[in-house]
């Protein structure tokens with residue numbers, strides 16, 4: 001099966017500055033993929049490259065085996081809800097549905113109407129008069145009713161209150177369960193990603209730090225704590241993701257497929273948030289480091 005998204009050495013540069021570089025990933029289809037990273041890490045850039053809204057400066061990207069936005073067939077396969085859920089403020093909800101039907105050959109009018117009814121959106125209300133949560137739900141409805149194979153959402157819940165966020169994500173999960181749909185969404189809210197995503201990509205300083213199925217990532221990453229030790233003395237199959245030392249103690253987040261036998265270590269599992277933070281490191285840490293180290 002073609003991966004939903006395949007990138008090889010993908011890079012995008014604005015002037016002299018790389019927004020994304022050396023990105024090599026294979027995202028299998030049928031997943032809800034969470035893209036996480038600090039402000040300016042390159043998330044929007046990657047999403048726009050995946051939708052064909054930006055062209056790479058370096059490397060290649062394909063979506064379902066073809067170039068993103070490479071013709072009507074490819075365009076129909078991908079739905080994109082950009083940051084800040086852009087809608088036409090002067091147009092009503094019904095106008096948006098009519099526009100969606102006009103612009104998208106695979107438009108599912110019944111799905112759109114059913115969602116709008118269920119959400120209690122007034123068809124005559126202008127988008128500019130909807131609340132932030134209602135706008136986000138309308139934008140999601142437009143994205144879903146296009147019946148794409150991949151739905152790309154750039155920080156879809158950023159402006160929503162906790163209840164609206166939960167409703168939005170529930171709606172998304174229901175749609176994923178009902179239709180064969182892959183989702184790629186960026187968010188700063190790791191708790192939301194924890195609830196919705198089964199595949200994770202962590203970006204930092206324009207580079208992919210880690211990517212993989214959430215279950216695999218959680219099974220192969222551990223926190224080990226014990227007497228202070230230099231990281232270079234750890235076994236070679238234990239890749240150090242982050243290191244923290246106090247006077248007599250060391251704590252490492254490591255990645256390994258092998259069991260940890262050394263009795264000096266107390267081994268504890270990581271939450272998804274721990275894992276993401278370990279890869280993101282402390283703000284301002286230098287780029288290109290194999291290890292993010294904090295010394296206290």
Ligand SMILES: Nc1ncnc2c1ncn2[C@@H]1O[C@H](COP(=O)(O)OP(=O)(O)OP(=O)(O)O)[C@@H](O)[C@H]1O
Pocket residue numbers: 014018019020037038039040041042043044045046
């Ligand atoms: N049109 C542009 N022109 C110049 N630089 C840009 C442009 N768009 C993005 N950048 C830069 O590229 C880098 C990555 O930006 P990008 O928007 O992809 O980050 P992001 O992870 O989505 O950030 P945020 O979480 O703040 O939305 C940043 O340093 C940003 O300043």
